[in-house]
Amino acid sequence: MCVIAGSLYCLLFLIASLSRLLYPYELEWNEGAVLDHAIRILEGKQLYAPPSLDFAAFVYTPFYYVVVALIIKFGGIGLWAGRLVSILATLSAAYIIGAIVHRETKSTFLASVSAMLYLAFYHATGFFFDIVRMDALALLFAIASIFTALYVKRGHLLAAGLLALAFFTKQQMIVFWPAIVLWLTLRNWREALTFSAISATCIACGTIVMNVTTHQWYGFYTLTIPSVKAGLLFSLSDALRFLPTGIFGEFAITTIVIVLGVALWGARSWLKRDAILLLYFCYLCALAGACLSLGNSGGYKNVLMPFSAIIAVLFPLSAQRLSHLIQPVQSQIALAPWLLLFEFASLAYNPFGQIALFGSAKQRAGGDQFVETIRALPGDTWIPFHGYLNRMAGKPTHIHFMAMNDVLLVQDTNTIRFRREIDRAYASHHFATIVLDENKVYPLGEIPDYSFSKNILATPNVLLSRIGDAPTRPQFLFIPSTSSHK
Numbered sequence: 001m002c003v004i005a006g007s008l009y010c011l012l013f014l015i016a017s018l019s020r021l022l023y024p025y026e027l028e029w030n031e032g033a034v035l036d037h038a039i040r041i042l043e044g045k046q047l048y049a050p051p052s053l054d055f056a057a058f059v060y061t062p063f064y065y066v067v068v069a070l071i072i073k074f075g076g077i078g079l080w081a082g083r084l085v086s087i088l089a090t091l092s093a094a095y096i097i098g099a100i101v102h103r104e105t106k107s108t109f110l111a112s113v114s115a116m117l118y119l120a121f122y123h124a125t126g127f128f129f130d131i132v133r134m135d136a137l138a139l140l141f142a143i144a145s146i147f148t149a150l151y152v153k154r155g156h157l158l159a160a161g162l163l164a165l166a167f168f169t170k171q172q173m174i175v176f177w178p179a180i181v182l183w184l185t186l187r188n189w190r191e192a193l194t195f196s197a198i199s200a201t202c203i204a205c206g207t208i209v210m211n212v213t214t215h216q217w218y219g220f221y222t223l224t225i226p227s228v229k230a231g232l233l234f235s236l237s238d239a240l241r242f243l244p245t246g247i248f249g250e251f252a253i254t255t256i257v258i259v260l261g262v263a264l265w266g267a268r269s270w271l272k273r274d275a276i277l278l279l280y281f282c283y284l285c286a287l288a289g290a291c292l293s294l295g296n297s298g299g300y301k302n303v304l305m306p307f308s309a310i311i312a313v314l315f316p317l318s319a320q321r322l323s324h325l326i327q328p329v330q331s332q333i334a335l336a337p338w339l340l341l342f343e344f345a346s347l348a349y350n351p352f353g354q355i356a357l358f359g360s361a362k363q364r365a366g367g368d369q370f371v372e373t374i375r376a377l378p379g380d381t382w383i384p385f386h387g388y389l390n391r392m393a394g395k396p397t398h399i400h401f402m403a404m405n406d407v408l409l410v411q412d413t414n415t416i417r418f419r420r421e422i423d424r425a426y427a428s429h430h431f432a433t434i435v436l437d438e439n440k441v442y443p444l445g446e447i448p449d450y451s452f453s454k455n456i457l458a459t460p461n462v463l464l465s466r467i468g469d470a471p472t473r474p475q476f477l478f479i480p481s482t483s484s485h486k
Contacts (some may be wrong), residue, residue: 002337003109003162005344006116013119016357017087017130023359024392029437029467031132032388033058033400035082037399038068048210051418053382053425054396056403057221059229061212063169064134068358079388082132089136090129092185093279094118096143097312110316114125114339118312123349125308126301127357127466132171135302140167142173142307146282146483149180150275153353156184156195164202171222174203174307175289178414179281186277220414221333225406229297232409239295247287248303253343256313258283260320264325277319283310299401300468315343355471356464366462370474373456379432386437386465386474401442426450439472 024034037057040047047065048057064085071081094115102111119129128135145162146267148155159180166173179200184192210218247255262280286307293303316336323335351357367389374381374393383389384401391397405420407415425431426448435445435456446452454477464471 002113002341002344003116005115005341006120009122009344009347010118012351013129014124016122016351017083017090017129019358020130021083021087022078023364024079025364025463026079026132026386026465027356027357027359028128028131028133029385029465029472030058030400030402031079031082031446031465032391033403034065034132034134034384035068035072035077035079036081036388036391036397036400037065038072038078038082041065042071046214046217048214048221049209050217050414051404051407052399053421054398054428056399056407057217058400058403059221059225059406060134060170061168061222063165064137067137077391079132081340083130084131084137086128087130088117091138093136093140093143093215093309094312094381096140096147098307100147100150100275100279100313101316101451104479105320105415107320110320110336113176113337114312114316116341117315117343118309120306120344121304121312123351123354124301124347126303127354128302128305132409133302134306138166138170138173139305139309141169141205142176142306146176146278149184150278154181154189157198159328160195160198161202164199164206168206172289172293172303173306173338175285176282179278179285182281183278204287220393225410226296228410231405235297236296238299239291242291242294242449246290248338251307251311253339255313255337257318258311258314261314261321265321274398276314277318279310279314283307283314286310315371316340355469356466363462363464366457366473367461369459370457370463377433380430381433382431383435383437383440383474384437385472389474423448432479432480436476437467437472438475438476438477439467439470439471441467441470447478451481453477453479 017234022109027140036055037047041054041062045055047062049055068082069087071085072078075081097117097118099110102108105111121130128320130136132177141162145159145166148162149159152158163173163177165179166321181192181196183197207219207223213252265276286309290304290307319336322339326335338381348432371389371393374383374389374395381390381393381395382398384399384404387397387400408419409437429449433453434446434447434450456477457473457475461471465473
């Protein structure tokens, strides 16, 4: 039953990801903007540059964009390229998770189920395993770093490089750095020193080089904006809310089993400095990282991917250890399948009740209609939430709403200049038309010097994408106000 349940989750992930792979429109509201970053690299344009109405970078480090740029260079432009990278990264991460469990248990059953368990977290992590986002690739590098530190001869050297690569894919993955350093320190302080020096040097040198070559704009986007957002918008209550609602809610079964495992074998693991100790450290660091990320403005379930990956390793190991305590040695995993089955059951959801999980023909038809409408509009159009649709309509792309909002949080001379540029664009009717989204997260109802004209999509519930757990779609057409003056 446990294998059947896990296989169903795997099958669901494969069906969903393959159906989404070639779907030409966004399934998450900033997929197209992420792809625009990769296209910008191919066009030879600076990724981290002064913000303008045409472009401002997201707050992430660049390696995912580079990988996707290589894919589209040979395969052509399309959201499929970014999704392909994420799908392959997710499957590879699941394989490494299974490999860690197999090393520790010598059980093919537990190794297979641990990989299935990770894929079962698809819904719990917001369906980010297969979209045009950097999360899946960053996690792959982080899990590979843990694996090499545990099992590869002189693996601390390779682990340092992999963790630096994870950081340059998404900064959040640095949460595993303290866990690896502490574990290596307990085992061999020289290896810990080497790991720390190599990883820190790679990150520091990479940051300095990119900062210098972009005239400090790399640091502005990837360091300054995140720190300003945290200072202005971080919510301690949101960060701490995950403890009762997450680890004692959706993750309650895994929490109980893993905590029991620590209670029963924690002292022994500490004395032996074995692999399970590193996984315990990673669990605590991933939990702390999840809480901090959820406390940040815009923090969403995708930040739970590192935590879910470590759970997928630790839960089967803890279940086996509890079985070993309760059952005779010869049938030591008899309890584990039941615990795993309960966990699979706790993660159950209705895939057909989810927003934008599958790219249906109806959704595609709505997108086709929208693109043709935009193509026929005279002049320049700004679609703040979905600039990639402009590219599909043969029009210039412009800054994404999220990137613009992030930039404007930094109250320095550059962002003040940018604010004035935006105001002048409104006042001068720089854009012939502006299309705002229909959603409840950012319910923008007006634009200075522009007036609402009409709804673009006549058919309800088409061209939907996710913005958190809510639906969004471009809908409201604004045109210059006749009462305003250029």
